[in-house]
Amino acid sequence: MTVTGRGRTGEVRRPLSPMERWYWICDQISPLNVIARVHVAGAVSEETLAWAAARLVEEHPLLRVAVGCEPDGSRPGFLPARQTRIPVRTVRCGRSDTDRWEREIDEVELATPLNWRAGPLARLTDVATRTTGDEGERHDLLLTVSHVIADGTTTLELLRRLVELAAGREAAGSGALSAPDVPRPRPALPAPESLLPRRINGVPRAVHLVAALVADQLALARARPRRLVPAAPVPVGLRRTRLIRHRLDAPQLDALVARCHREGVTVHSALAAALALAVADDAALPGQAGRYRRTASVTIGSPVDFRTELVPPVGPRDAGAYVATVPSYVPAGPGVGLWPAARGAFRDLRRRKRIHHHLALVSMLRFLSPRSVNRSARAVALVERTGPGNTCLSNIGRFDFPDRAGRWALSGAQFVAGISVSGYLVATVNTSHGALHWNFTHIDGAVTRERAERIALRAVRTLLSGVGPTGP
Known part of the structure; x- marks a missing residue:
């Protein structure tokens, strides 16, 4: 073809x-x-x-x-x-x-x-x-x-x-x-793969791939992160994505942006920290996976947009999937506050972007992507055990959807993502029409509705309580 x-x-x-x-x-x-x-x-x-x-x-x-x-x-x-x-x-x-x-x-x-x-x-x-x-x-x-x-x-x-x-x-x-x-x-x-740069930071792509994987294994050994543990096994063919919706209004969003600026972190890092702390708090409840160690981290996957890194770059108006999800190990043990966790998330994701970990993952798929559904069981099991999407925060940032089109008034532009076999809980975030839309999807049964709602609400409240008086 x-x-x-x-x-x-x-x-x-x-x-x-x-x-x-x-x-x-x-x-x-x-x-x-x-x-x-x-x-x-x-x-x-x-x-x-x-x-x-x-x-x-x-x-x-x-x-x-x-x-x-x-x-x-x-x-x-x-x-x-x-x-x-x-x-x-x-x-x-x-x-x-x-x-x-x-x-x-x-x-x-x-x-x-x-x-x-x-x-x-x-x-x-x-x-x-x-x-x-x-x-x-x-x-x-x-x-x-x-x-x-x-x-x-x-x-x-x-x-x-x-x-x-x-x-x-x-x-x-x-x-x-x-x-x-x-x-x-x-x-x-x-x-997308055919547009990846042939040389990254002056080294061949294959060498870069190996170096990035070794660096990630060292980081993994140090962090010993926790992952969201499903309540019950759900066969992959029966997995069903469900939706929970949250949003931050304009005053809350303005306060969040201002506080992130003062703390020297990105909004994404603050959101990742709030989500990691919510997952850790949930794990400490009776009947869950047990309390986290004081030095524990939680794995939060962060899809990284690589459009501008391709050769030649791809514009946002060109159709296609141009994201690669990298894991961030976010500090979330007992006594860890929102902003220390956010600074940890910020440093970890910045390091991964600097070494182009996301591009290495895209390259690695040529070795891991199965040839057909019938031959996918091993790859699906690997994703189940170690994939970065176990708990994921897909934040595309500010998306300038217009407020008007002709005679129409427009509002509430946002997006939602299905999960399939990539994980158990995904949060999608965009800022449009003066609000931050924070949508959570979860795999029904593996994460019960009650548990998903509890984690989502904890994440929102943790974020807003760390921002200041605009919180609930």
Whole structure:
């Protein structure tokens, strides 16, 4: 299979890269979807959404693909989708059902795989309040994309562009679209691994890979970190991702940013520390895995975006999955406060980025990614024991989703991630529309709803109590 050259539009026909193949295999075991949501105040027609979705497909080659493979599931590759229209589903609800969109994500979007055999690897759901044309009409748009072709940044960007196209058509009516709204076909890019730098910090990639792994083993031996222990074993084929939602409002967010600045850490480090302390506190409860040692650490996985490190760099508006999850060992023993833990998380993640640990992990997948689902048991078991996604914090930072598009007011843009076999608890974070959205997903049964809610609430309260009087 071949891919059209960079700089030209066209179809993607090539084998899945090791990273893409791993995501595809995980998705077949248990759905691995990424969902973006935005709230739209104003009238939106089904016809307009279908039109905008069709234009989005025209712009992005990866939205025109399916996955083909041999009868035994080996040698998977991208090929043109049999169906090139993004399905649009409408869910109508009453004015009082304000959380219907959350239930749709929890009950449908996280649980239902995309049809990779036919394509496209995306679908759109419109949760519509009241009737079309009503002055009080509201819509929650949910764009679900396979992790094979998208990460959180990609999915939010695709939804932003879809809303922009739809608003442009609504404003234009039967007239021509303005220049910014005209669909702009993007080039078909090679696989992420093929764009990795050949030499990193002056050493060959293979040498760098070995050095990074040795450094990580030494750090692991020193930290002896703890991992989230499941309440009960859940067979990988029966794993089900569920959603718990939290947010920080504008005053809380401003206080957090100011305090992080004073403490000399990033917001991500503070969030990772709060999550690690919540996991440690939960482990100390009766019936859990037992108290942590005073010097204990908790493993928190941090997906690192490597778009800008590729050669040539890939822009945020290009579809694809461009993150690699590295483990951070966050101090979380008895008596450890939020800010010492945050400084530990900050130092550990900074070191890993400096030695390009995330790029080493991407390179390593060519040795670890199984050839098919039927040959994946060993890799899945390895991830179960040592994978960095056991407890994960995926924070894409500030995402500038516009407040308006044409006549529509926009708010609440955020994303949610499925887990599949990569771990047990994942927190996804983005800052948009003046709020920090902190969504938690967990594997049902392995982490009970009560336990997941307890950890999520502890993390939020620990963070806010360390920030100051804005907390609950």
